[in-house]
Amino acid sequence: MTTKTKKINSKKSQLQTTYEPKKVEDKIYKTWEKSGYFNPDKLPDKKSRKKSYFIPMPPPNATGILHLGHSLMLAIQDAQVRFHRMRGEKTLWIPGTDHASIATQNVVEKLLLKKGVTKEDLGRVNFLKEVDKFVKDSKNTIKTQIKKMGSSCDWSRERYTLDAGMTEAVQTIFVNMYNDGLIYKGWRMVNWCPRCVSTLADDEVDHKEIEGNLYYIKYPIKDGGFLIVATTRPETMLGDTALVVNPKDKKYLDFIGKISQVPLTQREIPVLSDSYVEMEFGTGVLKVTPGHDPNDFALGKKHKLDVIDIFDDMGKISDKASEYHNFAKYKGLDRFEARKKIIDDLKKEGSLVKIEPHKHNVGHCYRCKTIIEPKISEQWFVSVNKKIRGGKSLKQKAILAVKDKKIEIIPEKFNKTYFNWMNNLHDWCISRQIWFGHRLPVYYCGDCENTMVQIKRPKQCAKCKSKKIKQDTSTLDTWFSSGLWTFSTLGWPKKTKDLKEFHPASLMETGYDIIFFWVARMIIMSEYALKTIPFKKVYLHGLVLDKKGIKMSKSIGNVINPLKMSEKYGADATRLSLIIGNSPGNNLKLSEEKIASFRNFSNKIWNISRYIILNKKDKKPASKKLTLPDKWILKKLENLTKDVTQHYEKIELSLAGEKLREFIWGDLADWYLEISKTQEKDVLNQVLKQVLILSHPLLPFLTEYIWETAEFKKGPKKLLMVEPWPAITKASKNKPAQVEKEFEMLKSIITSIRNVRAEYKIEPKQKISAVIYSKEEKILTSVKPAIEFLSGLSHVTIKKTGEKPENSSEIILKKASIYIPMGDLTNKEKEVERIQKELKNAKDYKLVIQKKLENENFIKRAPENIVKEEQKKLKEQNMLIKKLEEKLKL
């Protein structure tokens, strides 16, 4: 063994043949963190970083474990952040968590219930302590998970929607909006969740079709006769305050103005007329329950009807109403128990005419799936229609931001969705009866009931000087605080340096499912607070589904855990599997096999690098001495750089990833690296270096690890994550195209020889020889060893022209004829069959071209260059056919 091989072998023992992400990822992440480069203030070459780039990370809910949707978001954002950082921009990515009031409170409530404790047992203060404890834990879990994915976010700026700064921001904007008359308190019909015991915003209600019944109930009329009413919710009859018919409905003309009695309670209600009533639906008679239906509420208002609230906050028949309105026997019953009981009683009384099955849409709480109860309640609202600065409402400002293209939504199709929703936007109910969240900065005087809206708790009533001050018990909708995320994370309401430097954000990347909840709210809030857009671009990703396209859920058992996948296949492979084959706004079907296939890819990159590192011998050729393959791979690399850069710019990460894979696996590994084995010198090192840079945004761990192993750079700024992005060169177009053509010829020679080998089942071990006649003799001779090596030839003879060797298989290419002496293997029949197949192919293709050229209009109207190209193709095809036919004659 020579000294040289010994040296290689010792190095080799350090370089495993398989890449083991588990062993390197945590270490690499720590190196990054230690460098401080996640923080834009600590980036190298600070002075030259003029442009700033900012992404506020959508804060995951503080409820715990991250899922693949989060991994997807992290992968996309990290790729963007790394790309912009390497491009020399002052790049900031702020991480954080959202307190997610209802969601988190529900989770903690459930946990406590397992121990048999209710939140009421604990009381508000102690319950909140429990929540805080829970949140602290899950925040840490989240942080660890974000790091595991390789996210290069600035932890020194980490935020939480309930931290002191955020709270200040929330209170400030609340007070300002109140003073501007944009926030008001009022009695409205709201969506009430009896399980959460709280209001919900309109968009927090999921409408689902359920199989219900239509109950036909007889309402007696005082002067005799009766009306039959159809309803899906018989229990609400306890709160009926009128019957209404359509004035055009001849059947009921005589009843208008009469008095009816509500069955079971005998309460008297009028029979009115209103064109709102559909004559075709049910019996054409509508019972009006203004307390428990938004339409009935509107109708009730119009006809000045009483409102009877029959339920308490938990959705049970209320004590007060039941006694006052004569239905005490239902007191305390739950909504659905009451329904059963009432149906029974109606049957007994003979008032129930019939029951028909009926499908209808019912609102459900988006958090706990409980059926929503419309309810009249005094709540706080943000007015979206009140005109403010510039005579425009918040709604109008938010619409204009997108209409005027100040904000670009990717993919574009969501523009329509956005406008559609915005145009139909009603005032936003922002108060919740949840304990966990931002308390409203609203105080009441215990004596004179004066309302004071201010950040600090008043010491005494501003009016009557009373010291009995109570704070409003409601908390704010979670989205109210997350709506401020783009600027509250930067220190607003303080006029910070960060705010000046980074707002509006460069990109908001989030799921399309929260475009209304969040994206729209951020636009509204930023337009109000900062008079500007919150971000320049919105990129909306889709949902991550299982292999079959079904949503992942614990109950189905089809959940893929991103951490387990990263553990098993590497964070880089997991990231790639989420990015490649995915496009904005579309859902992604993911399987473990897909992740595994990208593990294979990272291993391939590792082994390519391993080979290059172990064979690194300072053997870069002088630029004048570049071989055809050298020039070709460099040209390919140049194209790749241009394409990939553009794809990153346009956030077309899937395309960037595919281009990289194509180059690395196809061009580099399968062709150039193999050919380099036949060359004294090569450009492998230089190509690898640039490939690592280009791939870093997508595969940060692996590329950084190889960068370090290959010792591409030494010194303090040696990390790949801050390596400058390569410039896109403007090379002349003609010459490189020539290089590509020549290399394509080389490839087709090699491929066709391999082809013949496969057809004749020539063992790879068995070396054969070949003769090539080509006008390109010179260039082919220059790559002779490559041809021999890659097609398994013992020897190849290359000449301009010559005799056809005896007993040989013949391959006719456009620019070369190849003869492989077959000796014993000669098989005339097979040879004829093969050539005939080729001939048929060639003729079919010729026909296609001919058809085009025979079309007069094509010649007349198609652009000249296209016509010329077709003519050239026809010529080539004719020659090929001629050669093949000649061969058949022999």
Add this chain to the structure above:
RNA sequence: GGGCGAUUAGCUCAGUUGGAUAGAGCGCUUCGUUGACGUCGAAGAGGUCAUAGGUUCGAAUCCUGUAUCGCCCACCA
């Protein structure tokens, strides 16, 4: 009820402003222990681009209708 989108190989998807015989990955078939890699390599099979029309010299790509699927929004009791 209104709106949006999809339909390309067995599966998952690419396919820029219309321009070669429509591509990739996975899967499948055959072959292979070449000193980077079997988490690999070579060769191959596989598609009337949902459907019917239209525009065009030329359509997977643009327009219209139809079918199927999906999503979002919506106050018919």
